Amino acid sequence: MPSFQRAAKGALADTQQRRNLAHATATIRAKRAAVVGEVADWEALRVAGADAKDEALHHLPDYLEQLEANLTARGATVHWARDAAEANQVVIDVARAQGADEVVKVKSMATQEIELNEALEEAGIAAWETDLAELIVQLGQDRPSHILVPAIHRNRAEIREIFRREMGRAGRAAPEDLTDEPARLAEAARLHLREKFLRAKVAVSGANFAVADTGTLVVVESEGNGRMCLTLPQTLVSIVGVEKVLPTFADLGTMMQLLPRSSTGERMNPYTSTWTGVTPGDGPQEVHVVLLDNGRSRVLADEVGREALRCIRCSACLNVCPVYERAGGHAYGSVYPGPIGAVLNPLLRGVSSDVDKSLPYASSLCGACFEACPVRIDIPSLLVHLRTQVVDEASGRSAEAAGMRAASWVFGDHRRLEAAQRAASLGGRLLGGRTIRSVPGLGAWTQARDVPTPPTETFRQWWARSHRNDGHTGEDA
Amino acid sequence: MSAREAILARLREATADVTTPVGARGEVPTISAAPASAAGTLDLFVDNVADYRATVVRCAPDRVGAEVAAALARGRAHAVLVPDGLEATWVEPSQAAGMWLRRDAGEDGSPLSPGALDEIDAVVTAARVGIATTGTIVLDHTEDQGRRALTLVPDQHVCVIRADQVVHDVPEAVALLDPARPLTWISGPSATSDIELDRVEGVHGPRVLDVVVVG
Ligand code: SF4
Numbered sequence: 062m063p064s065f066q067r068a069a070k071g072a073l074a075d076t077q078q079r080r081n082l083a084h085a086t087a088t089i090r091a092k093r094a095a096v097v098g099e100v101a102d103w104e105a106l107r108v109a110g111a112d113a114k115d116e117a118l119h120h121l122p123d124y125l126e127q128l129e130a131n132l133t134a135r136g137a138t139v140h141w142a143r144d145a146a147e148a149n150q151v152v153i154d155v156a157r158a159q160g161a162d163e164v165v166k167v168k169s170m171a172t173q174e175i176e177l178n179e180a181l182e183e184a185g186i187a188a189w190e191t192d193l194a195e196l197i198v199q200l201g202q203d204r205p206s207h208i209l210v211p212a213i214h215r216n217r218a219e220i221r222e223i224f225r226r227e228m229g230r231a232g233r234a235a236p237e238d239l240t241d242e243p244a245r246l247a248e249a250a251r252l253h254l255r256e257k258f259l260r261a262k263v264a265v266s267g268a269n270f271a272v273a274d275t276g277t278l279v280v281v282e283s284e285g286n287g288r289m290c291l292t293l294p295q296t297l298v299s300i301v302g303v304e305k306v307l308p309t310f311a312d313l314g315t316m317m318q319l320l321p322r323s324s325t326g327e328r329m330n331p332y333t334s335t336w337t338g339v340t341p342g343d344g345p346q347e348v349h350v351v352l353l354d355n356g357r358s359r360v361l362a363d364e365v366g367r368e369a370l371r372c373i374r375c376s377a378c379l380n381v382c383p384v385y386e387r388a389g390g391h392a393y394g395s396v397y398p399g400p401i402g403a404v405l406n407p408l409l410r411g412v413s414s415d416v417d418k419s420l421p422y423a424s425s426l427c428g429a430c431f432e433a434c435p436v437r438i439d440i441p442s443l444l445v446h447l448r449t450q451v452v453d454e455a456s457g458r459s460a461e462a463a464g465m466r467a468a469s470w471v472f473g474d475h476r477r478l479e480a481a482q483r484a485a486s487l488g489g490r491l492l493g494g495r496t497i498r499s500v501p502g503l504g505a506w507t508q509a510r511d512v513p514t515p516p517t518e519t520f521r522q523w524w525a526r527s528h529r530n531d532g533h534t535g536e537d538a
Numbered sequence: 539m540s541a542r543e544a545i546l547a548r549l550r551e552a553t554a555d556v557t558t559p560v561g562a563r564g565e566v567p568t569i570s571a572a573p574a575s576a577a578g579t580l581d582l583f584v585d586n587v588a589d590y591r592a593t594v595v596r597c598a599p600d601r602v603g604a605e606v607a608a609a610l611a612r613g614r615a616h617a618v619l620v621p622d623g624l625e626a627t628w629v630e631p632s633q634a635a636g637m638w639l640r641r642d643a644g645e646d647g648s649p650l651s652p653g654a655l656d657e658i659d660a661v662v663t664a665a666r667v668g669i670a671t672t673g674t675i676v677l678d679h680t681e682d683q684g685r686r687a688l689t690l691v692p693d694q695h696v697c698v699i700r701a702d703q704v705v706h707d708v709p710e711a712v713a714l715l716d717p718a719r720p721l722t723w724i725s726g727p728s729a730t731s732d733i734e735l736d737r738v739e740g741v742h743g744p745r746v747l748d749v750v751v752v753g
Contacts, residue, residue, distance in 0.1 A: 081734070084735070088735050099671075100571070102569055105567075106569045109569050112563050113566070116562075116563050118553075120556070120560045121549045121552075121553060122549045122550050122553070124560075126546070141542040142541060143541045143545060192732075193732040194730075197732070210732055210735070217733050243734065247733070247741050250741065251740075251741055251742060254742065255656070258652070259652045259653055259656060283731070283741075284728050284729065284741035284742050285741055285742035285743025286741070286742045288686070288690050288742070288743060289690065289742050291686075292687050292690055293691075308561075308566075310717045311568075311709070311712060311713070312566055313712050314568060314708050314712040314713070315566075315567075315569060318707075321672075325731065327725070328671065328673060329669070329672035329723065331590075331724070331729050331743070332725075332728065333722070334686075334721070334722055335721040336720045336721075337718050337719075342649070343720055344685070344720060354545045354548065358551075358552050361552035367552075
């Protein structure tokens, strides 16, 4: 895996991706701001959300045992998995016990993290992604680039091509006369997946929340593919990171206000399903829950870093991040992109690889992510904390040396410098007249001092705009 | 050591620094918008449900059957699924209009298979709770709503909710719900914004949602 900076270099050259991203993040930002503005006491909600997660995290063993007891009492089978291999094996064993050679899947970050689809394929079991964006990513043999809109880097024409080329190989082919209208593309996905939903014996899901005092799991979604997977097959396996625990059912009153408004910018997402073990005569009659560690206990042991485990994967921090908007999701080298990825990946995996070493520097420390975060994760402070770890690890190297490497990367190419300046001036627009702490890409170098808020237009942007007619157009106009 | 013991031991070690006892935060705080009036709450509910491009009508109790029949006619439904516990008068006018009312039972009396559900055009149900601030309807799948698959596979869902079931904000709804039941929170028809963020209604769930508010 290349470092963030190397991967981002390629992404910066991809104009299409940057346009898609800029449009998408701006749209979601505006929607989010409008629905958050409707809530009288948003700050009190954020505090309550952070407190609920902290209560669970600080006493995680107790709440997990409570969750397990309640699930078992309601007829579910609870499994524990130290790592990806153990979790994947549970799913493989359950599918084999049912004689299934395929499973349908609800979009789940945890299953991407453990590379479940690849493990199932090796075991001869097909895993069908059913979320529209995940379907696009899977059929396109691609990787997700955003938590909420994983195919955000693809435009409608590309999606049409992928559907026409690939759907027939995986099942029902796309209609001959498929156009690139979103409604037609969604219809093609509906038809393609319906036969899979109707015949599936085993489904795999994640969970947004797992409620300890009742044993209730919660899946939040939009399309109804989640409901299909959670309802029609007779066997359901849910992979749940141990940090997904909420202490009480009443905490859903807080979380179900915070999550939809922060993620899709809606008052409420179209569908939320909750289930508590097995309900006789309704839905899966065999319910498995896999409680997954895979590095989370390591994050929890970091007294500063542990607040990253509050994350409810809403993606608000991605949508406000000037660095994410330029670099795209793939550069983070993980299923967790954006500001939260820049802290969560090195916390989960340690800072020995190139990419994990570089991620704490993939930020301008502008603070927009912290302000957007519904559970008040102080991502900028965590990044600074991790930079210290990176520096400590690279013995003999000072923070300044690490910072200068980042600086030379930025200054080494005029396009990167422009991107950094534009990102900084975007920061200037977002933050109004406030001071920001650094220029993107130069984090460690400038973190010790404040730099003035950049102008909303850099000199290079002004030059590109005012000299457009002499053939020197701005790349990003 | 089993994976369970190993993980719990790691987590205990990781939280060894924590000195507060479990539950020290006290009562779960309820942060909830306050309703101006009962009428205001109901108006807000109707506006927010309609904002999701569901069709909402309000009617007196003796008009429910007529409004349900009108909604099914708009959706051109023929085969209509009726949960066992549904108020019979709610679907009598539909039957009189020639629609084919189906129970959740095949010829041998067992529940309809997913394939059989796929042949059905519409389903009519009651609801458990409505939430005004978000335009959400919550089903708890008791007898007047039927098991979860019934409101999922058919293409049209006509949902009848009484005015006194509508609460103002999310925490009030959560307090009324029974966690032991499977619950489905519905806010408009199924939708996706995955293609260039253009919202498309109707992906896998019902493409048409009609809400009849009684009283
Ligand atoms: S860190 Fe906060 S803003 Fe970012 S995805 Fe997680 S919960 Fe959302």
